[in-house]
Amino acid sequence: MYFTSDNWAGVHPAISENLARHSSGMASAYGTSALDKQVEQRFNEIFEREVAVYFVGTGTAANSLALAAVNRPGGVAFCHREAHVVKDECGAPEYFTGGSRLQTVDGPSGKMKPGELRRELKSFRPDFIHAGQPMAVTITQATEVGTIYQPEEISTIAGICKEKGIPLHMDGARFANALVTLGVSPAEMTWKQGVDVLSFGGTKNGCWCAEALVFFNPEKAKDLPYIRKRAAQLFSKTRFIAAQFDAYLKDDLWLDLAKAANDKATRMAAAIQQSKHCRLAWSVESNELFPIMPETEADRWRAAGVMFHQWPVPGDLTDKVEEHEVVARLVTNFSTTDEEVEEFSKMVLAGA
């Protein structure tokens, strides 16, 4: 039972087949082929407006180039204390921005608290250049702990950004998982709430490596071709990304895959909630589960063949996790089977 990460999965057959279908013949390179253009057009449809789209190879690249694109001298970007950009990207955002800083903001359940954001922003006054200047806010949807910002929560944060004249970036490494939970349109989850730039992830949801940087105001993306090329993210045979997105976005495949993953997580959560030996750290809103349990219980799970990451205990859980308890992270994916869910559930309840 592999629940280590959704990036341990392979790719969906429809995507693999489309890649094979486009593997022969000649096509112009560096993002100029007919397929590239057609998939870019597809993003316009999905977001119900003209957007500027740039394919890149990793989520770290998408996030880092998004911040590089809106960077300012002495720039400071604000993210949640547990965000992937600050915890898991080995300093890539700082590296690509030439040293701009990520300032963490507190908030429960992996979500930035608007009041805390306001408080942090107060330290940066135009007459006090020593602190640097705010240049962006970045939120993660779904968050690093699998929770989801409601549209109005996004809108509130976007409002603060507008006040301060800085753009709002959304790290959508698990964009589809959030979308199907909310049941809103891509437009409603992004620009209609005030999101300016989006990292649109496909890799964790059934692609090989397909990430897109989406600017809702194409005017603001004029330097992106240079920013992407300079960062070694302009692939020559770009149709290999375009072909993945082509299949991914066809006939709602992307939404179906995310629904499948989320559904499995929901069912696994139900088992956890019935157990006396573990409890959920946060509500399960996408495809991640964070059970808290005694180390002995975690050992039992491992012995039963469950693979998962042990999670560092974040600040807002310090009081809720007892000594000798651990926090586990389990992630489902598009290919998780009903059998795995059942086997997991039985295993959990067998301990009760």
Place this chain on the structure above:
Amino acid sequence: MYFTSDNWAGVHPAISENLARHSSGMASAYGTSALDKQVEQRFNEIFEREVAVYFVGTGTAANSLALAAVNRPGGVAFCHREAHVVKDECGAPEYFTGGSRLQTVDGPSGKMKPGELRRELKSFRPDFIHAGQPMAVTITQATEVGTIYQPEEISTIAGICKEKGIPLHMDGARFANALVTLGVSPAEMTWKQGVDVLSFGGTKNGCWCAEALVFFNPEKAKDLPYIRKRAAQLFSKTRFIAAQFDAYLKDDLWLDLAKAANDKATRMAAAIQQSKHCRLAWSVESNELFPIMPETEADRWRAAGVMFHQWPVPGDLTDKVEEHEVVARLVTNFSTTDEEVEEFSKMVLAGA
């Protein structure tokens, strides 16, 4: 007749099939899967020694990270005047090294002249820090104009590097094409001549996006995991690169593909040499041809359906290219057909 670039081609069926074969099932991420390890081991065999291998997504990434890995404060890397690193990577090497400089070195036929390298190095004296300090020499094999360094030429340049205490990097975007022309082993073309770091390219020769950074002294590569991750080049589902290399390096496929491309170029060169209306700028030693011809002849080729790049006239050709003449670049690839070669040859000779 597509001769615009070898990166306009797709992928070889054996590679595409291997990718499909590895697309299902779970595998540990970020370069730790069994397949990753197995392909890394394959590099040891190919190079007849233990090497450190890092897969990345683009040739620009491989070159830039190679230089970042050997960088020094105020660093200066030396490359040929027409090298890809300085002409076609949008400043990526400078960006990834935090501002180290590429100093161009002259030399005919796309190859760095050892005397010119020595001359340039003389400007950099330990007691004159204002100039910066040399940190690497980088050569391209095959070169940007399709020529090839003989092993003893590489050895001569490596000797200069050793004297100065700086490493020698080889940009092997077309490594296989050079190798089959020389008919030597990978080891003989690299570390046995004194090459320290290699960008091993697969993309132009039949892969989707498969590039590897190879360090012949693994001790020197200890920080590479951080260098690669920080540069957003650590893919999560790395098996998609490993699977490409797995098929590429199996049963000499890579050498067969390169041989096929080179052979086509050789045959096309023969037609050009028979024509009275065009002549070759440099000898054809791999899969690139650079015919010089009157603009009217170039127009005739285009009208006949030949697709190619018009090439900026480099310094050493200034006296050899008349006004109203142009330099064209034609590139063959693994999938170029006999029919295309024949059609091209007929077209060329029809003008004679």
Place this chain on the structure above:
Amino acid sequence: MYFTSDNWAGVHPAISENLARHSSGMASAYGTSALDKQVEQRFNEIFEREVAVYFVGTGTAANSLALAAVNRPGGVAFCHREAHVVKDECGAPEYFTGGSRLQTVDGPSGKMKPGELRRELKSFRPDFIHAGQPMAVTITQATEVGTIYQPEEISTIAGICKEKGIPLHMDGARFANALVTLGVSPAEMTWKQGVDVLSFGGTKNGCWCAEALVFFNPEKAKDLPYIRKRAAQLFSKTRFIAAQFDAYLKDDLWLDLAKAANDKATRMAAAIQQSKHCRLAWSVESNELFPIMPETEADRWRAAGVMFHQWPVPGDLTDKVEEHEVVARLVTNFSTTDEEVEEFSKMVLAGA
């Protein structure tokens, strides 16, 4: 009564006169003059060992280049939550290191708590490159809130650094002020406790702009000439810094100036402690005072002509500062007069 900052003061007459004395005649440039060499030698004497010294123009430069000199890819430097490097240098350390990160560490009284440092360091494991890698710890002596690390506290932190194989840097913008309080030798406050690199500040204590970067192991500073020049910190007429340090370090002037400033602060602290309307946030151990008082009292001080900064309330004071109270920062300097201290004390007690 100017207590805004010690950098509002001018320079001590002895330093000004020495500058004038060295203003005529020719001297070799870029740090190679006899005076430069002589002052460098003086640093060896002061620190009782051979050190490598590099003069720079600002404290921000000294700190940033210290970190740049010990930087590693994906590097993370640890500093106190309120440290100058992270709060007041506009991202210079991150900029000069090409994007390395400053990770803040908690601790009361402006001092890094060893246990907290250990806790933060735990997140960085060699097998988890996503977090980056520790590359330095930096402490401030005297701290940003005017307190002082005892030698054994420095030694404890240095011990943690040694365990992790990372260097310990000391930001000594107010080095002399700390030294005279402790009554130890420069060696005892630095390398004898395990400090590897020091920013030795003169500007705040009576110079115009005289800062030195001191490496206790000169072997580790070999690239510094390039690091400093590349950062635009190699002055041509370096004797203008050397002449300042020459006078500053002569006949213990630097210690006398620091003693004078500290003494004034101690006397002002006594007045504050007698007042019923204000109290000290932290003990006064160098030349800074942080009284907490009602806004109305602060207004009274201002009306009486006292100039000071209002200080953002740091985390460890949150519970100690009531609503409607503010934290003020007052800084004495080498030129603060007895009259000012008496006027201030009277003013404070007049409110009682």
Place this chain on the structure above:
Amino acid sequence: MYFTSDNWAGVHPAISENLARHSSGMASAYGTSALDKQVEQRFNEIFEREVAVYFVGTGTAANSLALAAVNRPGGVAFCHREAHVVKDECGAPEYFTGGSRLQTVDGPSGKMKPGELRRELKSFRPDFIHAGQPMAVTITQATEVGTIYQPEEISTIAGICKEKGIPLHMDGARFANALVTLGVSPAEMTWKQGVDVLSFGGTKNGCWCAEALVFFNPEKAKDLPYIRKRAAQLFSKTRFIAAQFDAYLKDDLWLDLAKAANDKATRMAAAIQQSKHCRLAWSVESNELFPIMPETEADRWRAAGVMFHQWPVPGDLTDKVEEHEVVARLVTNFSTTDEEVEEFSKMVLAGA
């Protein structure tokens, strides 16, 4: 006889005295004092328009921050082949711009040839991002070989910049020396010809370390406070730079000092022109002389006590300098005496 460099000189007494005059008393820090403001105002008068002025510590800082301020992703700045920015700043411009490139342009007498600039710019087309994008042209006035751009030459280059939509920067490390030769106003030598940004140097002409970054369109300089602070170039006691400029710009002192230096160079040139053993590489138009002579003659000069730099033979002199000949560089300064000039002239002619 010290002719090694004008930065071997000290400071003019009027400047030294003004520094002493401003050394006592309190003044607000970080560029906000009354003296700072007054000197900034003086720049408006000198340039006959409102300008944005930023004091920095070195010429390298001024040039590098000027380029950082106008930087673009994948940016390429064009400078003369022998320019200080590319030859003598240890990569600082590339470092401060995060890896933008300096592309050298040929031209005789140390001056960029407009035709060559146009030719280089042609390689950069909006549809070919691989080459990067032009972001500035930078010229040096007086040039690195002591020659001077005529106003109409500046205007021609500025015209090319306007066509391409990129700013023109002038490195004015020897601004005053050029100005007095041309006999035009500061405005006529800069913005009236189309210069956008100026590095205004005082150090080589009688200051300790006084350099200013001048933006003729203050709107374009909005981020400069952050750019300067982040680069560690915001001094706390900025009045030490302001006081230097205050005296330097008072009663035309700066012009008088430059005239004195230039006059000495002119007289020394006359001696060289009368000698049979040496000749001038370029016409002497400011305070630098470049005699070409046999090595034996150079040895004779050295033996006679003349201190100078031997200069690397630049490309346009290759045919003019015989084997066994060397190029010397002699620089006069504000404090060069009549006696030195006479002694030098006699020495030169004694060899004839």
